Amino acid sequence: xxxxxxxxxxxxxxxLVGALSVPASGQSIPAVDPEVETPALFDDEAGxxxxxxxPAIWVHPSRSGKSLVIATAKEGGLYVYNLDAEQLQHLPAxxxxxxxxxxxxxxxxxxxxxxxxxxxxxxSDRGRDQLRIYAVAQGQLTDVTDPAAPFVFNTTQSQVNDGxxxxxxxxxxxSTGTYALVSRRxxxxxxxxKLLPKPNGxxxxxxxxxxxxxxxxxxxxGQSWTPCDEPGRTPQVEGMVVDQQTDVLYAAxxxxxxxxxxxxxxxxxTLMDKVRDYGVPATYDPATEECTPGxxxxxxxxxxxxxxxxxxxxxxxxxxxYLLASSQGDNTFAAYRKEGSNAYLGQFRxxxxxxxxxxxxxxxxxxxxxxxxxxxxxxxxxxxxANTPAVPDRENTNFKFVGWEGIADGLDLDVDTDGWDxxx
Numbered sequence: 001x002x003x004x005x006x007x008x009x010x011x012x013x014x015x016l017v018g019a020l021s022v023p024a025s026g027q028s029i030p031a032v033d034p035e036v037e038t039p040a041l042f043d044d045e046a047g048x049x050x051x052x053x054x055p056a057i058w059v060h061p062s063r064s065g066k067s068l069v070i071a072t073a074k075e076g077g078l079y080v081y082n083l084d085a086e087q088l089q090h091l092p093a094x095x096x097x098x099x100x101x102x103x104x105x106x107x108x109x110x111x112x113x114x115x116x117x118x119x120x121x122x123x124s125d126r127g128r129d130q131l132r133i134y135a136v137a138q139g140q141l142t143d144v145t146d147p148a149a150p151f152v153f154n155t156t157q158s159q160v161n162d163g164x165x166x167x168x169x170x171x172x173x174x175s176t177g178t179y180a181l182v183s184r185r186x187x188x189x190x191x192x193x194k195l196l197p198k199p200n201g202x203x204x205x206x207x208x209x210x211x212x213x214x215x216x217x218x219x220x221x222g223q224s225w226t227p228c229d230e231p232g233r234t235p236q237v238e239g240m241v242v243d244q245q246t247d248v249l250y251a252a253x254x255x256x257x258x259x260x261x262x263x264x265x266x267x268x269x270t271l272m273d274k275v276r277d278y279g280v281p282a283t284y285d286p287a288t289e290e291c292t293p294g295x296x297x298x299x300x301x302x303x304x305x306x307x308x309x310x311x312x313x314x315x316x317x318x319x320x321x322y323l324l325a326s327s328q329g330d331n332t333f334a335a336y337r338k339e340g341s342n343a344y345l346g347q348f349r350x351x352x353x354x355x356x357x358x359x360x361x362x363x364x365x366x367x368x369x370x371x372x373x374x375x376x377x378x379x380x381x382x383x384x385x386a387n388t389p390a391v392p393d394r395e396n397t398n399f400k401f402v403g404w405e406g407i408a409d410g411l412d413l414d415v416d417t418d419g420w421d422x423x424x
Contacts, residue, residue, distance in 0.1 A: 029332055030410030031351030031358070034400040035375075036085040040387050041073050043395040048092075050076025052397035054108040054310065054364025055381045057372070058119060058136050059422055065373035066139060069381060070121050071399055072106040072364075078123060078134070080141055083373040085401055091141060094128065102127040102161050108169040108238070108364060111136070113423045115178050116197050120144075122171055122180050129154050129165035131180060131193065133203040146204035152191060153184050153207070168238035170311075172263045174247060180205070181249055181263065183237035188213040190237055190251060192265045211265040213237065213253055219279050219299055227255040228282035228291035239326065239364065241311040243338055245319045245420065254307035258325060260342070272342050273325075273334075274301035275308055303344060305329025310365040313338055314378065314404065314413075315420030321369075322413060326362045326382070333365070333382070335411055346411040350382055350400055359400050361385030367404065369419050377415045378404035 043051040050073035060066040068088070069081040080089035093104025105127030113119045121141060123132040129151040134141040151159075152166040168183035180193045192208040215234040216226040227235040239252035242263045249263040250272070257274035261267055279299035282291040309326035316322075321338045322345065335345040350359035365382040372379050380402040387396040408415050 029347045029349055031349050032402055032406035032410055033353035034350055034356045034358070034402050035353070036401045037356045037384070037387075038069075038071070038079070038081050038085045038399045039087055040391075041076060041079070041397050042391070043074070043076075043397070047394070048076045049074070050079075050397075051395060052363075052383050052385075052399060053106070054383060055366050055399050056109045056111045056121065057366055057368050057379070057381065058111045058121065059368070059370060059372070061423065064371055067372050068136065068139065069399070069401075070109055070111065070136075070141070071383075072109050072123060074105045074107065075103065075127070076106075077104065078106055078109065078121075078132075078141070081399075083375065083379075083401070085399070088139065089141060091134070091143065093125065094132070097128070097157065100161075101157055102163075104128050104132070106132070107167055108240075110169055110171040110180070111422075112171040112173060112178050112195075115195060115203070120195075120203065122169065122195070124166040124169035124180075124182055126165045126167050126185055129160045131166065131169075131182070131205055133195070133205075135201075144201055144203050146196075146198040146202040148198075149204050150206070152182055152193060153189070167236060168240050168251075170240040170242055170249075172242040172244070172247070172249070174263075179208075179263075181240055181242065181251075181265075183240065183251070186233040186236055188215050188234050188236065188253070190240070190249075190265065192263075209265055211261070211269070213251070213256075213259060213269060217256075217279075219297065221297060225279050225281065228284050228293075229255075230284060230289070239308065239310040241313050241323070243313055243321075244422075245315065245321075246338075250311050250323060252308040252311055252325060254309065257301060257304060257308055258311070273303060273336070273344070274299075275304045275306040275329075276300040276302065277306055303327065303334045303347065305332075309363050310383070312365050312367045312380075314367045314380075315369050316414060316416040317419040321419065324365065324367060324380070326365055328361055328363070328385075331358075331360045331362070333362075335407075335413065345413065348407055348410050350384075350402060356400065357384070357388040359384045368422065369404070369415075369417055370421065371417050375401070375403050377408070377417060380404060380407060
């Protein structure tokens with residue numbers, strides 16, 4: 001996450017999918033009400049270096065009110081909450097393997113069901129370039145990661161310490177097995193990683209293949225554009241989600257936009273929507289570590305302000321539903337149809353309500369259509385990168401819980417609590 005996003009930009013050789021409508025000039029963006037929020041996380045020694053990032057929901061097999069919210073907190077590890085946003089469990093990130101090595105740093109998390117009869121929470125550990133895997137049972141998470149689990153993208157610890165490691169993550173199941181789609185930090189790469197049963201109830205994995213998204217893009221004016229970043233870095237992906245009904249992966253390349261591709265990474269990717277700054281030239285200033293923009297040539301999108309971040313899907317019946325994307329730069333979320341040409345449906349923001357503050361600089365989010373406790377029409381959970389009340393000199397983050405009906409009413413979307421069961 002970049003709490004105050006820099007102007008990183010990106011452009012593409014691919015054309016947009018379909019003609020996506022633009023909100024009318026001056027149209028207000030509806031604010032939906034958060035119901036509850038998790039306790040504050042503080043990214044300092046006193047707070048255990050906990051910096052919230054990405055949530056996932058585990059659905060209890062018989063008692064929806066006992067479902068869990070699982071959230072990453074980078075060096076702070078993994079936090080588990082009930083549906084009232086009360087903390088139930090904390091699992092620390094693993095220690096560094098050596099005194100000069102990086103320790104665990106949990107970035108993204110997702111849940112998959114029925115792997116060898118168990119439900120799993122799968123986490124990307126960007127500090128150690130590994131996946132951490134936890135069995136979920138009886139309201140508790142237990143680490144079942146294979147002790148011999150390999151690096152995801154690197155071959156040596158020295159390479160891991162350079163930081164081009166496992167970053168974004170989402171899970172996917174098909175007839176051939178259970179997978180994680182994992183992006184690589186500071187690179188355009190996305191990897192397909194297969195989960196594997198190991199002795200003594202442990203779970204391992206292996207990298208099956210990778211796909212590299214573009215790092216530079218041909219503009220309509222004949223010029224080539226590369227998103228501005230530190231030298232040696234290319235535009236990375238973090239937010240991802242697989243449409244479990246159609247086996248389509250959506251991936252948010254932060255300074256470029258949202259891509260759509262086959263979940264097995266065997267087909268060509270298509271750029272679904274672009275960030276507003278797509279195509280804007282910029283120069284990196286090493287003194288300020290910022291990018292100074294030039295003149296906007298007008299090739300950008302109209303919905304997403306970089307960074308494009310967390311992606312999640314609200315499922316409906318007949319393979320319909322809504323793709324939600326975090327527009328981190330303007331503290332909103334964009335909604336698209338997940339079927340057809342991914343028509344744009346509008347924006348919303350999470351406002352303040354009953355003493356719960358709004359959402360800003362959101363990285364990860366998740367949504368489910370199934371009734372969960374008091375959230376009887378489904379729920380949406382978003383990371384808040386600027387939780388209040390602010391505490392001087394302490395970075396303060398947490399997670400907000402929102403009922404789906406507020407989003408549906410604000411954008412005139414449907415409610416379909418029978419549309420899809422994540423356990424099917």
